[in-house]
Amino acid sequence: MPELPEVETVCRALDKLVARKTVQKVHILRDKIRTTIPPALKKLLPGYKIKDVERRAKYILINLTRAKSPSLTLIAHLGMSGQFAVAGGQKPRLREKHDHFMLDFTDGTQLVYNDPRRFGLIEYAPTEQLGMHKLFKDTGPEPLEKTLTAKNFYARLQKSRAPIKSVLLDQKVIAGVGNIYASEALFLACLHPQMSAAKITPAKAAELLAAIRLVLKAAIKSGGSTLRNYKSADxxxxxFQHRFKAYDREGTPCPLKNCKGEIQKIVIAGRSTFFCPQHQKKSC
Structure with a gap:
């Protein structure tokens, strides 16, 4: 499932490709994905212009405006296999089996959402009410925003005795971090993934937050990680999968200098977790 870096990469590509385009027609080709695509979009969106595309947690937000109308935001989640593509104009595209949703623009191009496994999501909300939408009202702070301080992050960790790996995946604690980047950040911060979040010291919490930010920024710069079929809208x-230090490297030597450990795989809360027991100790 795409995590923060992959979704951020898609958002940046979409913003370059579709910002300032005006919707002419909406096609709901197959409405059954994770939830039913709202049929109201067919009448609601024509005439709206895409202002920009941004990210919140693991969601794509396509912000739209129209004169004398309230601003709207199209909310999308890629699920396990969802992809956006821009077609038409100089890039004609035949309709594919798993195309679910398409916007025709007035310039002759289209924005297509394709999702073979149908775990994705497309909804909408008035932009002004987005923060209170059911998908976002309980979502934690963005890890890359300066408003999330080490002190605040530490306070959030202290509320749970669950393994730190599980806590990092809790979107109410911190937004956008997923299985891959949780393992990578814990590796860099020298923290055992099974260590209780409540036992992490303020200093270690600050180190972990710095590691999360370092990993996420590096992954965004690399365009995210492609493990199966992920690709950006372009x-x-x-x-970034070529730079993994722990994730999916079971049985390989620890890449940390002077560490003689070996990457191991365990399962925490049903999720594969990779770490080096030599330097990621529960007491560190």
Whole structure:
């Protein structure tokens, strides 16, 4: 499932490709994905212009405006296999089996959402009410925003005795971090993934937050990670999978200098977790 870096990469590509385009027609080709695509979009969106595309947690937010009308935001989640593509104009595209949703623009291009496994989501909300939408009202702070301080992050960790790996995946604690980047950040911060979040010291919490930010920024710069079929809206695959230090490297030597450990795999709360027991100790 795409995590923060992949979704951020898609948002940046979409913003370059579709911002300032005006919706002419909406096609709901197959409405059954995770939830039913709202049929009201067919009458609601024509005439709206895409202002910009941004991210919140693991969601894509397509902000739309129209004169004398309230601003709207199209909310999308890629699920396990969802992809956006821009077609038409100089890039004609035949309709594919798993196309679910399409916007025709007045310039002759289209924005297509394709999702073979149908775990994705498309909804909408008035932009002014987005913060109170059911998908976001309980969502934690963005890890890359300066408003999330080490002190605040530490306070959030203190509220749970669950393994730190599980806590990092809790979107109410911190937004956008997923399985891959939780393992990578814990590796860099020298924290055992099974360590209780409540036992982490203020200093270690600050170190972990710095590691999360370092990993996420590096992954965004690399276009995210492509493990199966992920690619951005411009068709480019991610490269960060070539820089993994722990994730999906079971049985390989620890890449940390002077560490003689070996990457191991365990399962925490049903999720595969990779770490080096040599330097990621529960007491560190």
């Amino acid at each position: 068709g480019i695959t991610g490269l």
